[in-house]
Amino acid sequence: MSASLEKGVNVLKEMIDAPIASFFNSCVHCGICAEACLFYTETGDPKYTPIHKLKPLRKVYEQEYTLVGRAAKALGLSKPLTDAELDEWQELVYNSCTMCGRCSLVCPVGNDLAYMIRKLREGMAVAGHAPEGVIGATKRTVEIGSPMGVRLPAVQAQMRHVQEDVGIEIPLDQEGAEYMLLLSSMEIINFPEYLGAVARIMQQAGKSWTLCSTAFEATNSGIQIGVSDLAKVIVSRIVEGAERLNVKTVISPECGHAYMALRWEGPNLIGRPYNFDVKHILEVLEEFRVQGLLKTEGFETERVTFHDPCQIVRRGGVIEPQRNLLKMVAKDFVEMSDPGKYNWCCGGGGGVSANENAEQLRLTAFKRKKAQLDEVQVDTLVTACANCRIVMEEGLEHYQMNIPVVGLTETIAKHLAKPTGGTPQSD
């Protein structure tokens, strides 16, 4: 057994807990999880059945934690995990799973399969079986500060552009601000409209906010590749930044995994609760709406629908705010089939979009979203995750569908009520 494989197996042994043991013992091979997985429904290939993707983890569980499995291993009836097996499973664990958690929602015996994939990735990554693309993204996040290699000067350049565009100063490192805004690389590089939208919304709401020079990136590739040590480094950067600036709330950007990583895994990664709140931008906007601090005017004339990003909705718990917000500015808002927590993934979450080997499969899986969109016939697709957005833009282009994809925050900002005199613009 190679040294890296041994380390990987040891990591898997550490990962196995009572829920995982209970889940494996409950599976009756009914195959219903396959029916919830877009990689199976769109390919019809049974190897993409979620529970099958977990076979290496199951093997380690049985051989190490069950009497029968230990006996079988000792008698040579079951063979230990090999590098060849993990190599074969890389496609199943990384390319054909976005950890969207839809399978976890339907399993009749209650297995949380996404929870188990997350743990299996820990061992796969340590054993050296993570895909190159995701390794690169993680390395850049840890070494440079962002998965796309964005450094502070790039952020500052964007801040200047936005300042010129919207005429509002973008605060940086402002101690004691109420909110600290995080961005995702995608927003810095591809969707600068997000920053401008937040600036205008904050100004209207009269809230103090800031970016942080040491923690501007929210994306957590460590979670996607499945290395908690690296995920912890990335989260710690944000925690240190927020505590240094003494902010009340950190705003997670329009990015699914960033939110899940920071809001739900983060405290467990650093081993303590935060002394600030973490909210998704949708939650902040919803609070402003409820408090009457978010005033809009006019409506989108087009027919719109909303794509629920898995990690914000099903795995994040932000389900209603986006609907309330969208209804403020869109009269013809129509739900896709399976909305809210039952949404179908864009196909590119969980590191899949950073994984070149997965591209063809991802485009095939996008047929699910295509079918949902064909049903509702909308003019515009709104979402709240920059990664979903870019993945869906690619998918729509591939299938020659002419539907623009926009972020919810910028859609709201587009309809912000004009200041009714007297309120001076900040300089």
Add this chain to the structure above:
Amino acid sequence: MNEMQFLTWVRGPGLDIALGIFVLGVIWRLLEIYTLGRKKDLSVPRHTSGASGWHTIVRRSWAPPGMFKRSPVSYVGGYVFHVGLAIVVFLFAPHIALIDSLIGLSWPGVPSQVIDAVAVVTMAAMVIVLVDRINNPVKRFLSGFEDYFTWTLTFLPLLTGYLAVKHLLLPYTTMLALHILSVELLLIVLPFSKLFHAFTTFGSRWYNGRMSGQRGVSV
């Protein structure tokens, strides 16, 4: 060993051995699984009504929206055979009498004609889910020896019980003895196979509901 001695053995020592392995096996397996424990979740919970482990234990008994259509045989077959099995096992008067003699608890049964009908329907449902396991590409792909073996072990008590009651195929004494023996095999294998889901399903649903409930999502 003649048929009477066979029946005496399966009713006496055989049953004791099987029950002993079953009870100790269940306790062992539950400890083996649940003493592994889990880490405390340090994130600040989001409270949403209906989002808890207990809710999921109940809620997951129904097909989530859209799923029934995608896998109708699994759902219909699954309901019919689980409910049928429960009726036959726990509401047949001779079974209640046996449980009474073992642990001193009893309850009213249902007429044997009803049990007969339920047994036939249950067996039919089991045959349908077996055919589905062989025909459905996903199920066939996932299935191995254990899946077919445990199906057989679950089916045999139903079949032998029905044949014994109906005095079919073999003399009653022999068939009854075979029936009891098949139940004993089932009891012995249950804790060490996928049949153990009869116990762990509740724990699994609870964990899933609890972990999602932390995030305010009712699942």
